Amino acid sequence: MQISKLVLSLLGSTAWFVAAQPSSSRPFLQPLNSTTGWIIGNGLWNITIGNVYGKKLFYKNQDLIGNAVGHYSGYDGEVNFQWTSASIYAETPKYLDVVFSATEIDLHWVIYPDLAGAYQYVVNKALPTLAVLRTLFRLVNTTSTHGRTNIKDDLLPPFADILVATKVQDETWQRADGTFITKYDWSTFIRELDFHGIYGQDFGSWYIRPGRDYFNGNHLKQELTVHRESATGDAVELNVIHGSHFQVNSSATFPVGKIWGPWLWYLNSGSKEDASRRATQEFANWPYSWLNDSRYQSRGSVSGKLILSDGRAAAGASVFLGDNNSNVSTLDQGTTYYYAGTADSKGVFSINNVRTATYGLYAWSDGGQIADVSTTYAQNDIVVENGKATALGTLSWELLSRQLIFQIGDLDHNAIGFRTGGGAYQHGLVADSPANLTYIVGQSNVSDWYYGQSALGSWTILFDLTKANITANKTAALSLSLAGYSRAVDIDVSVNSQLITSITSDSLASDPGLYRSSTAAGEWRFLEFNISAGVLKEGSNSVVFKATRTTLWRGFMWDSILLEWSS
Secondary structure, three states, X not given: OOOOOEEEEOOOOOOOXXXXXXXXXXXXXXXXXXXXXXXXXXXXXXXXEOOXXXXXXXXXXXXXXXXXXXXEEEEOOOEEOOOOEEEEEEEOOOOEEEEEEOOOEEEEEEEOOOOOEEEEEEEEOXXXXXXXXXXXXXXXXXXXXXXXXXOOEEEOOOHHHHHHOEEEEOOEEEOOOOOEEEHHHHOEEHHHOOOEEEEOOOOEEEEEOXXXXXXXXXXXXXXXXXXXXXXOOXXXXXXXXXXXXXOOOOOEOOOOOOEEEEEEEEEEOOOHHHHHHHHHHHXXXXXXXXXXXXXXXXXXXXXXXXXXXXXXXXXXXXXXXXXXXXXXXXXXXXXXXXXXXXXXXXXXXXXXXXXXXXXXXXXXXXXXXXXOOOOOEEEEEEEEOOOOEEEEEEEEEOOOOOEEEEEEOOOOOXXXXXXXXXXXXXXXXXXXXXXXXXXXXXXXXXXXXXXXXXXXXXXXXXXXXXXXXXXXXXXXXXXXEEEEXXXXXXXXXXXXXXXXXXXXXXXXXXXXXXXXXXXXXXXOEEEEEEEOOOOOOOEEEEXXXXXXXXOOOOEEEEEEEEEEEOO
């Protein structure tokens, strides 16, 4: 039976039609006899979906939602989509594609007869400019007790603990023993995420999201995954497909027809091993051949070789295909489709299964053999055609002609390597950084420098220069590479007691990285300041970062500090 776009509308329709009386396993869409919604599923599971919420999720004869809120989709907080109709978009011998329509989007559920769960994808119709777009499940906490990401697997915080704790900021509570509960501790770098979900002794609900080209942001894009809902105790499984929780700004306006997904929502007995095997299978099968959309299937590849102007290969460089001719940071780009890759030891990179379009190509140091490279590479007008390989050949990455005086920390856009940097997500960690710190070049280790500076006080770098280094007309450049900055903390930067600059909340945009549990990155910024001839001297010299204003859990997250002779 072949049915295409048969609309079953809640508005004005009294003659309901069932596509087919489902057998024990056949996928189905069944309208209810009143204006309360629809039931979809197969012989393994089914869910009742109203005009906003999905309820009564039955799997193995048990309702996984119960009194929890259930399944819903929305944007920017709690602006949730209202479904005005449901229809069979496509029916094939293999699957049923059911589409739920709202004014702003279509949400598709692709149901196979023998699959516990469904593929889902979203198509833009009339979304406003937004920062957050998501789908999610909120399940009963008695069956979903634990959460799992690629970096965290643990018991979800008990609801009882939240009820007796003190709220200290958004979705963050402090227990009587001083420890914190926050949903941000369950965040991760989403382009590294294999699968995530919530599970218990007998049930598991998982999101498996291969492809990732529909996500906004670059390699350092972080997002929420799972958590305990603070108002109700529901176990929450988030699918943030456009987000802003760790960025300066990710508001975007999308072209009509943009597709987010498909991803797989998968049910099982709670086995992480089974979910892992399924994730491996899904990643191998991407891009999905079953999605009958010519724009989705139209893809090519991009390859090239990045060589630094000093002859070195750009070994391990981060490579990103993003917006063409853009002045938006690669982390904040999010209108269309994006691809993240890494160059090998010879600077060679290859990105496959790229949607046909015209892109900008960006690259930057990810530490390692090119940890001293402060410049970034950019090339526009990279054209990708269907079925064709776009071979860019050897690309020359220009460096600055400078002589290094000292460098603290690798240039890799994150705080890994510094003390307390790069560990598990943890609220308030920057409060453990000292108010005053002295770092002696040639004696101190990188790990003596803390990942974040927040408290009132001075962090001092001491270094020596010989007479041979000093000439009358020699100028220098001080470069501050920030892995993130959360306002409102101000610092004065001085060299040998001469004020070079004041960095304040008025002069530097804020990201939430530090106060939302990240220990590695918020949004990268690179600041450079000229040091006039004569400021540096023979013998002992100093660079001082003096915090003159502070706010709890805010401040500077460090990536690298460089002082170089520029002439």
